Amino acid sequence: MLALRRPGVRRRILPPVPSTSFAALADASVRLAATRSRIEKRRILVDLLKAVPLGERAAVVAWLAGSPATEAVGVGPIHLWRLTRGAPAASPTLTVAQVDEALRDASAAGRGEAVSRVASIVERLTEDERAFFVGALTGSLRQGSLGGVMILAIADLSERSEADVRSVVQRVGSVAEAARVMLDERAGAGEGAPTRLEIFRPLAPMLAGHAESVESALEGIADPAIEWKVDGVRAQVHKQGDRVAVFSRQGRDITDGCAPVRGALAALPAASAILDGEIVLVGADGKARPFQDSFSTIASGSRESIDPARAGVLEDAGDRLRVFLFDCLHRDGVDLLDVPLSARFEALEAIAPPELVIPRVRTRDAAEAQRFYADALAAGQEGVMVKDLASPYALGARGRAWQKVKEHTTVDLVVLAAEWGSGRRKGWLSNLHLGARRRDGSFCMIGKTFKGLTDAMLAWQTARLLELETSRDGHTVFVRPELVVEIRFNDVQRSPRYPGGIALRFARVVRHRDDKPASEIELLDDLVARLPEASPAARPRRASGQDRARASAEAAAAQKRQLRLFDE
Numbered sequence: 001m002l003a004l005r006r007p008g009v010r011r012r013i014l015p016p017v018p019s020t021s022f023a024a025l026a027d028a029s030v031r032l033a034a035t036r037s038r039i040e041k042r043r044i045l046v047d048l049l050k051a052v053p054l055g056e057r058a059a060v061v062a063w064l065a066g067s068p069a070t071e072a073v074g075v076g077p078i079h080l081w082r083l084t085r086g087a088p089a090a091s092p093t094l095t096v097a098q099v100d101e102a103l104r105d106a107s108a109a110g111r112g113e114a115v116s117r118v119a120s121i122v123e124r125l126t127e128d129e130r131a132f133f134v135g136a137l138t139g140s141l142r143q144g145s146l147g148g149v150m151i152l153a154i155a156d157l158s159e160r161s162e163a164d165v166r167s168v169v170q171r172v173g174s175v176a177e178a179a180r181v182m183l184d185e186r187a188g189a190g191e192g193a194p195t196r197l198e199i200f201r202p203l204a205p206m207l208a209g210h211a212e213s214v215e216s217a218l219e220g221i222a223d224p225a226i227e228w229k230v231d232g233v234r235a236q237v238h239k240q241g242d243r244v245a246v247f248s249r250q251g252r253d254i255t256d257g258c259a260p261v262r263g264a265l266a267a268l269p270a271a272s273a274i275l276d277g278e279i280v281l282v283g284a285d286g287k288a289r290p291f292q293d294s295f296s297t298i299a300s301g302s303r304e305s306i307d308p309a310r311a312g313v314l315e316d317a318g319d320r321l322r323v324f325l326f327d328c329l330h331r332d333g334v335d336l337l338d339v340p341l342s343a344r345f346e347a348l349e350a351i352a353p354p355e356l357v358i359p360r361v362r363t364r365d366a367a368e369a370q371r372f373y374a375d376a377l378a379a380g381q382e383g384v385m386v387k388d389l390a391s392p393y394a395l396g397a398r399g400r401a402w403q404k405v406k407e408h409t410t411v412d413l414v415v416l417a418a419e420w421g422s423g424r425r426k427g428w429l430s431n432l433h434l435g436a437r438r439r440d441g442s443f444c445m446i447g448k449t450f451k452g453l454t455d456a457m458l459a460w461q462t463a464r465l466l467e468l469e470t471s472r473d474g475h476t477v478f479v480r481p482e483l484v485v486e487i488r489f490n491d492v493q494r495s496p497r498y499p500g501g502i503a504l505r506f507a508r509v510v511r512h513r514d515d516k517p518a519s520e521i522e523l524l525d526d527l528v529a530r531l532p533e534a535s536p537a538a539r540p541r542r543a544s545g546q547d548r549a550r551a552s553a554e555a556a557a558a559q560k561r562q563l564r565l566f567d568e
Helices: 024-032 036-050 057-064 076-085 095-106 111-122 126-139 147-158 162-172 175-183 214-218 255-265 289-300 313-319 341-351 366-376 456-466 523-527 545-564
Strands: 207-209 225-229 233-240 243-247 271-283 320-332 360-362 383-388 398-406 408-420 429-437 443-449 469-473 476-481 485-491 493-494 502-505 508-513
Touching: 024 036, 024 057, 024 366, 036 057, 036 398, 057 095, 057 147, 057 175, 057 502, 076 111, 076 456, 111 126, 147 162, 147 175, 162 175, 162 289, 214 225, 214 271, 214 366, 214 383, 225 341, 225 366, 225 398, 233 255, 233 289, 233 320, 233 341, 233 429, 243 255, 255 271, 255 289, 255 320, 271 289, 289 320, 289 469, 289 493, 289 523, 313 366, 320 341, 366 383, 366 469, 366 523, 408 443, 408 456, 443 502, 456 469, 456 508, 485 502, 502 523
Parallel strands: 207 398
Antiparallel strands: 225 360, 225 383, 233 243, 233 271, 271 320, 383 398, 408 429, 408 476, 408 485, 429 443, 469 476, 485 508, 493 502
8 A cells, every 4th residue: 555645735855864883892902901890891881872773772782792793703713813914094095884784785795705805904993993803802991890790780771770670681592682771762762672581582591600619609698509610502492392402501403413322302291491501411421521522513513414424423433422400490371480499490390301400409518518519520521510499590690699619720831922902901811821841942933812811910010021921913912921820721632723733722821920931830741641532433534535625614614603603
């Protein structure tokens, strides 16, 4: 039907709304990093978002949260940093919409083309824009924790309460998606915000804090439960009828990679359910394989489903995927986020057989808890979780209601180079290149870390490393291998990214050891010896020419999955 206009009434033609300058985001990021005041951060965010056109606020929130909706497929951190070596643009010219569109084009291109398209973006960015662009895409922005402050800013703009915004974040899975729902013009400033969980829409998972010991984790909890801390892939299971979908911690659909366990999940006696758990690769002895093996098995699942040459590889190796469920967020039409954990356990155990539920014990006795912890380690798990049975499920939050207790190890390594920081760390040498000692006395890089460094440590380390400087390359300062650092980590894992072939998982700086010579640091051979035994399915096999060609073609996708699919 044609729309008729009244005679004599001229139709008003609205001018196009200009997109937000990408430089405005970079500037806001610098100002956010420069203050520790939550009040000031909130003001900066509100002022920025007020100036952003409706329909574009979600994209701005996503960029500032370090999780833009578009990603540079196949362009990892190393390539991104290399692209910044050229001269930056003298003045800003790009908008957020233009950057997002260019990244979408890069995502749709092949690996080689993607790199060139991202390069065309980087060469048009100023120095501050580049730092923000690379920091957001690599998850290395140093702005302080913005999740809670961003919720307050969205509450201000939508004229809703903080509790309302948190409720929406829980139900839609991220602050950026909440901004789309509550601030996008189509939602009417929050009128379309969901009030119930939606099956097959991933949620932001509840996170755990750290505790140094089981005893310290038990303090202040009247009714605790202690369960295995499984080093697998965090999995959020959505079920409706016979349909099952599995989402990663970051909300990515990993259902295809979980095909071996989907049947057991589909058979659960619930019309609808949202469950939280871990999926881990276990060997014939029932012990968990290293995280990388679980990750690789799930990440390659979609390829195996169409690749007959790899079909059945798990069965041949005696390995299998196993599900460990530990929470129930929804069951048969009833949302359970706000009920105590004890009630959620009951809902889970009512529909899941014991072999799918994570082992746990309910006790306040420190000796019994310690025995359970020792048994978990003996069973090949990485530790335990101590949980408050009275606590609700706080999606996306980290606190004392859930605490993880894991084994930690420290080693002394040497600093080979350091990268200039960005945001609040701008002007300081922050990201350290770590080296282990070979038996011939030379050093070999085995990873990087910027974690654990206080402002005082950053200031001292910057001055010390500049004294040891030998050369520079873009944002990296190379130094004489003399500054020793004590590094705490969880375990050693294989990594083709570094010359040593290994990397330390969850590495963080404990202290500088200016008193110790580099000749006494950890041997590379000793660290390699700590590698857990690899799954037979994950071990390299003799490849034919066709296999090698296929592996080369899949390398970009594999790198993308390793960097982006899961957040360790």
